[in-house]
Amino acid sequence: MTGQIQDDSKKKLIVSPIENGTVVDHLPPGTAVKIAQMLGLMGDSIVIIGQNLKSTKFGRKDLIKVEGKFLGEPEFNKIALLAPNATVNIVRDSAITEKRHVAVPDFVERVALCANTNCITNKENVPTRFITASRSPLIMVCNYCGYETKGEELKLKG
């Protein structure tokens, strides 16, 4: 297996491959740019974003490739908030050396916003902290105000 990501249906390469880095695949359509921003990849990294690619599993999908960066556990956790079905491939010398499924962690810190507009974390500069009450459907309880933020009302910082 190689690190080349192909359009599933035609097995034809439409997004160029990377040699060393990370491929984040099976993102819901329209989320790739948001996720790349959330992960802070939009600075100086080489990033290839694929939008609305055909996927045999999900119909349409987005993907992100980052050259020269190996994402780890903290990033996987953040990705899971917006893309619970995402897979992450670590590529070294054009070969996939590690394949991972993402998962929302038990505690989510800093990245997400509390959906309660009267929460102190939305009023002053307070880093957010949530306890994951349920993964499917996603429900996160704010450590400060106790509000239960649901997956569909989840907004990310920044």
Place this chain on the structure above:
Amino acid sequence: MNFTNRDVVSIKDFSKQDLEKVFSIAGGFAKNGYDRKLLKGKRVGLLFYEPSTRTRMSFDTAAQTIGADTIWFAGPEGTSVMKGETLKDTIETVANYVDAIILRHPFDGSARWAAEITTRRTRRGAPKVPIISGGDGKNEHPTQTMLDLYSMLITQGRIESLNVALIGDLKYGRTVHSLSYALSMYNARLSFVAPDMLQIPSHITSFLDRCGIKHSEHSRIEDVIADADIVYMTRIQKERFPDENEYNKVKGLYRISKSMLSAAKPTMRLMHPLPRVDEITLDADDDPRAYYFQQAGNGVPIRAALLALVMGACE
């Protein structure tokens, strides 16, 4: 659990044993009088970002009655808050002057955040300054819940297995939510009486189901008053209704008068977190079952007990 330096932010942080300890110290104060030297040399800061005069006076009385000095501000006027100072900076500053902070703040979760700030100070070698919440926005008011439970204990001789009817705005009322959570530890039987659109939220009833607590929903006070040990009345606010007609249709239904009390047990006690508007008529005040003013008075021994405990003056 040890109380010294503990924050009082949410009723959910307290076990039954914790609450029993608070109630027994409060009961001791009520029975034997207050030890006016208990917190001698200690100072308590009351930071009231909302005026809430009754709560502030109750805390101030509690602190002074066991010998603590108090410093306070009430309302954001004339304070650094008006100049845009953050809660963090105010807490950091005031924590230098006092041994405990009572905080009343309009934002949900502000008490937990303040507690975190004074805990972080300890990493810089500063002593922990415990935070006691006097209400954080629409979230919690833990000392209210404690004084409610304590009022049930001293009027009924127990909290265990009481039949409690909660009436009024059950959807938005934070006192009702906190009380329902707390009563789930005591195997209570809960009756919720409210207009449909203000009934108790499903996240509370599903929590009660998980705890095996019996509960039922009603639309009329008459359906529950005869069996209740405690009737807990709350105000229905006009603002909750889409139009005035809707409000006018229900407001008379959720009002208790002296004549209605005759259907209740002689031992029943009528409670209310106050302020009352007109949901309990004035003629009920002299009925022996009316307990709301004594209930408010119970805030003093409860708050004094908490202050003594978190400042390490009681075991």
